[in-house]
Amino acid sequence: MTDDLLRAPAEVKYADELDWLESVDDGPKPFSWRLSPKMVRLFILGSERADGLEREIPQKWFGDRSFVERAIVTLASDRGLLLIGDPGTGKSWLAELLSAAICRNSTLVVQGTAGTTEDHIKYSWNVSMVIAKGQSRESMIASPIMTAMERGVIGRFEELTRSTSDVQDALISILSEKYVSIPELDDDNIVFAQPGFSIIATANSRDRGVNDLSSALKRRFNFVRIPVVTNRKSETEIVRFRTEELLRRHAIELDVPPSLLSILLQSFADLRAAAQSAASDDEKLESALSTAEQIGVLEDAILSSHFFGDRTLTAQRLASSLVGSLARRSPEDLAILNKYWHGVVEPRSQAEGGEWPAFLDGGRDTIATLS
Template sequence: MSDHTKAVLRPAAETVYADQLAALATDDSGPRPDGWQRTPRAVRRFIIGDKALGIDAKFVNDDALVDRCIVSLMGRQGLMLVGEPGTAKSLLSELLAAAISGRSTAVIQGSAGIIEDHLRYGWNYALLLAEGPSPGAMVPSPVLSAMQAGHIVRVEELTRCAPEVQDVLISLMSEKTITVPELGSEYELRAKPGFNVIGTANLRDRGVHDMSSALKRRFNFETVHPIADAGYEKALVARQLKERMAEHPQATLPDSDVLDLLVTVFRDLRLGRLEDGTMVASPKAVMSTAEIVNLAHAATLDATYLDGGTVAGGHIARQLPGVVFKDVVEDARKLRSYIDLVARDRANKSTVWRDFFHAAQQALARIEIGD
């Protein structure tokens, strides 16, 4: 990891994985779409991994999904990734952009504050007043910059943008052109090969600003599901936790039994059933893989800096209410039921579950007294 990578909290994917991208470039023969820095096969290897080249798997959810995404971006339509929160939609979009364009930082974060200029262009008003409208006075949006460079642009949480802002994308994606009337009726900026759009949308945001049918037709939709295989999920959590804790060399990472417990608790509550098919109450809170990593990170920091020891089931239990208790009172009762019924039974058979159960009882008791 370079000094530049260490100097920021979250470097871009093309910075973090610069060595892997360079390794892929050494053997990247085959057909390549115009404007792409790497062949589709190399993009695929970068995302799903290639042990022979020392390329780590970065998205372990669904190899076929990755293939479909790559194919979509070779065409004229954009790619829309939808799914529940925490299913790595943004990660996948970043990895695709980094591998295809060598740059993942052309991003628009969708929100109520986004205006049409954020998708087209603005003006440097000092130059505008001094010189009048000119190409030099324009301030290109991330979309326009990506069009001019032939890069991928990412629009995160597209459904949080107002309908009139979303509508700007319709003509941009159809015509691949931005007209600048201030510079003359025929002044146009056209996209170079390699330009495309990756959007993401949260299924829990339905009804905020739904996309029009016209805009939906400009995208190929792919749903990113939670990781189905518990073993894959555990391996992903372990890898991402190791990356996060690299800046804390004195820390001891959780052992396999603790990670098993953590992933099992989240999967039980996310799916609303145990491995044997027994139904349990599922909270409305997001119980995603991303939240597992956040909790594992917090538990490891707790064990390292406050307890001076290794991560145990109790550290997991103490951090769990912060994930489950958001703004739905009923979720507290659902977690209490899970602890009293499921965790109590497992505590009779496992030391790590026993530690988790007793710490969870204490944590819930403090919360209930506070209520």
């Protein structure tokens, strides 16, 4: 079934694994959870020899164990969970994995934007049915959040701070009272949340000031802050994990040399350090330089090599993808990258050799083309 989908949700992609974990899980489960909290953690972080399982469970989210445990405890307490952090820190992926493990449904999602309305988190109406038969529960269109309430499962709200304050305020009664009133109906006009219902929201810390959360809404969420991954080992594991998924999905047989992966990680580390020491925003790349963007650069280089190259990933191709992905503003970003290439990459290529000279040439050519 997963072969028929461009991107299968976690509960579909890992269905066999979840079925097996559920069959051997004898731990206590809150509400109507499909897995116990220990098994939810194990599904997300992977198994260890000390777990004593007959089957190895691979790690799917790479980050501090305490973040996952606090998120699980929050959901077990029926409080709302807010995952907050910089772009590309894996907030949405963690929310999807939590939902898949707890209730086997991660698709009840509201995407927060400036155009999100209260109807998107409560309900709307099927106009043709209302005209034909009047307003009733049958003519009502439940939102993903209301559907989660009725089923006693997890509802997700992506980019909460991107939605306006009146939309955010509509969540307050849902999180505190655990029901939604339908004043248009005389009977059957309240939808109560069933045990197991909760909301996992995500927020981009760079959106601070766009639509700040009210103090009332903040009190109804437990905050889990997800930091940018800076540990080289963890970052390598994340990039390798996502790259292997890409290669499987596209049925591509292509090796990613460890030397090129090291160059990619080092380049992002250098650019992050430069951004931290920059005196103004004009001296920083617009990119957040997240792990997700590293994966995007590598994905671009792999696909370019596969379709337009000789199916071999080269340092030149990697440099071209990096510059092309990060040069979003012209001329500001190009100037920053050009400075980095001359001030850091060129001396390193002379001192270390290896793939760095080819990386230097590939970046120079791309910068010249874009300038």
